[in-house]
Amino acid sequence: MFNLKNILGTKCLSKEDIITILDTADSFKEISTRPIKKVPTLRGKTVINLFFEPSTRTRTSFEIAGKRLSADVINISEYTSSSVKGENLIDTALNLEAMHPDIMVVRHSLSGIAEMLSQYVECPIINAGDGYHEHPTQALLDLQTIREAKGTLMGLNVVIVGDIAHSRVVRSNIYAMKTMGMHVKLIGPPTMIPLEIEKMGVSVGYNLEDSIKGMDVIMMLRLQKERQSKYLLPSIREYSNLYCLTSQLLEKAKDDVLIFHPGPVNRGIEISLDVMKSERSFILTQVTNGVAIRMALMYLLLVNKNDNNN
Amino acid sequence: MKSVVFSEQDISRAVTRIAHEILEKNKGAKNLSLVGIRTRGVTLATRIKKSINDINGLDIDLGVLDITFYRDDLAIGKHNPVIEKTSIPFSLESKNVILIDDVIFTGRTIRAAIDALIDFGRPASIQLGVLIDRGHRELPIRPDYVGKNIPTSKTTRVQVLMKENDGKDEVCVINDLTIDNT
Numbered sequence: 001m002f003n004l005k006n007i008l009g010t011k012c013l014s015k016e017d018i019i020t021i022l023d024t025a026d027s028f029k030e031i032s033t034r035p036i037k038k039v040p041t042l043r044g045k046t047v048i049n050l051f052f053e054p055s056t057r058t059r060t061s062f063e064i065a066g067k068r069l070s071a072d073v074i075n076i077s078e079y080t081s082s083s084v085k086g087e088n089l090i091d092t093a094l095n096l097e098a099m100h101p102d103i104m105v106v107r108h109s110l111s112g113i114a115e116m117l118s119q120y121v122e123c124p125i126i127n128a129g130d131g132y133h134e135h136p137t138q139a140l141l142d143l144q145t146i147r148e149a150k151g152t153l154m155g156l157n158v159v160i161v162g163d164i165a166h167s168r169v170v171r172s173n174i175y176a177m178k179t180m181g182m183h184v185k186l187i188g189p190p191t192m193i194p195l196e197i198e199k200m201g202v203s204v205g206y207n208l209e210d211s212i213k214g215m216d217v218i219m220m221l222r223l224q225k226e227r228q229s230k231y232l233l234p235s236i237r238e239y240s241n242l243y244c245l246t247s248q249l250l251e252k253a254k255d256d257v258l259i260f261h262p263g264p265v266n267r268g269i270e271i272s273l274d275v276m277k278s279e280r281s282f283i284l285t286q287v288t289n290g291v292a293i294r295m296a297l298m299y300l301l302l303v304n305k306n307d308n309n310n
Numbered sequence: 311m312k313s314v315v316f317s318e319q320d321i322s323r324a325v326t327r328i329a330h331e332i333l334e335k336n337k338g339a340k341n342l343s344l345v346g347i348r349t350r351g352v353t354l355a356t357r358i359k360k361s362i363n364d365i366n367g368l369d370i371d372l373g374v375l376d377i378t379f380y381r382d383d384l385a386i387g388k389h390n391p392v393i394e395k396t397s398i399p400f401s402l403e404s405k406n407v408i409l410i411d412d413v414i415f416t417g418r419t420i421r422a423a424i425d426a427l428i429d430f431g432r433p434a435s436i437q438l439g440v441l442i443d444r445g446h447r448e449l450p451i452r453p454d455y456v457g458k459n460i461p462t463s464k465t466t467r468v469q470v471l472m473k474e475n476d477g478k479d480e481v482c483v484i485n486d487l488t489i490d491n492t
Contacts, residue, residue, distance in 0.1 A: 023392075024392075024393055026395065027376065027393040027394060027395050027396075028393070030395060030396055030397070031379070034429070034430065035430070035431065036429045036430070038429070039379035039380065039426075039429070040379065040380060040425070041378075041379045041380070069379075299393075
């Protein structure tokens with residue numbers, strides 16, 4: 001039985017939780033293919049998207065997920081909120097809660113914000129990305145996409161390539177993938193791989209070409225230019241020479257390898273255009289599944305919230 | 311206390327009779343579609359489809375419906391949140407849709423199923439077939455095709471077993487005062 005109050009990260013999800021979420025999402029996927037893409041399941045519920053960082057995919061995905069379940073979705077971004085007037089985040093959250101929302105979806109550039117807010121407000125919180133910490137819905141949609149393509153997760157080999165240090169997607173994926181019995185390898189420039197990250201149960205390498213052989217999934221990360229200090233890389237061109245996934249490199253990988261990217265893509269920097277468009281690329285499938293995962297989480301959080309009250 | 315009220319043979323006869331009644335009422339199988347409500351409604355619908363095929367050789371569409379999204383008791387927490395897949399891979403537009411479930415009781419499942427079907431298109435008609443009608447309706451809903459009417463009290467449980475799901479065909483009535491169906 002799924003009885004979590006918040007989705008703050010994949011670190012606190014058990015194997016059973018993850019399977020329940022993925023199975024539920026599989027069933028929700030069909031709604032988005034109907035002529036009328038809406039069911040009344042969450043009618044009368046209110047979802048607030050509180051986004052303090054730019055986002056197209058995640059915010060739209062949460063909004064669509066809520067609306068397809070008939071919830072009322074309100075979007076608040078940094079520039080339209082009273083934080084411009086100096087209100088602190090906890091006050092903003094408490095004021096929003098006074099209007100009785102049923103779920104708050106939070107994105108912020110500070111690590112740990114989602115968990116901190118969950119200590120102040122009663123309503124369930126979904127972490128939509130907090131700093132360098134976690135981005136659980138991204139990891140869950142990645143797992144769903146892998147499971148859909150491969151039929152299983154147990155024992156699969158995944159290589160994650162790029163700016164590991166600044167990536168919340170990596171951390172959420174490592175926790176979730178280890179829980180599901182997958183093997184994770186991290187590749188990137190030494191300046192972008194945190195020391196002692198092996199303690200999370202992953203292996204580390206620095207050479208992309210050697211590392212993609214035998215992998216079931218290659219996950220390329222975005223070079224997060226907005227989070228870089230200028231000392232990590234000699235130049236973007238050098239990064240691209242060493243770590244861009246090209247079709248020549250791809251020839252060394254297994255024929256049935258899956259190529260992932262959490263988006264947004266810097267074309268030609270971390271992944272070449274022909275690889276993005278190849279049939280091994282699941283980048284847009286990831287986005288499609290994102291809606292189903294977010295529908296499933298809203299459903300599971302709200303239905304179980306009611307169970308607890310009875 | 312448990313008593314068998316419908317045997318394997320009874321079920322098989324009821325399925326054949328319902329298939330005939332469907333064909334009679336709709337003047338043949340043209341423009342017909344079957345939609346089974348998970349889980350045993352789907353099994354039953356599959357058998358009715360086969361029976362119709364045996365009678366007149368027509369292969370009619372069969373859809374699968376999970377009504378969880380449309381339930382009215384999600385908010386009161388009586389419900390098991392496992393959702394199965396819905397699959398209606400054909401158009402319901404202007405079709406005569408026969409909704410199939412194993413047991414009709416309060417009518418709330420059927421209300422949810424009708425809402426769900428209408429979101430898939432505008433059928434010419436929706437008809438309802440059930441194996442067991444046990445009474446105690448809470449909504450103005452009446453089945454068009456019934457395998458057997460079984461008068462029950464509200465505390466009785468009606469258990470439908472089907473070979474494909476449970477290994478044998480049987481309908482039992484279980485009287486147990488600890489069960490609260492309401």
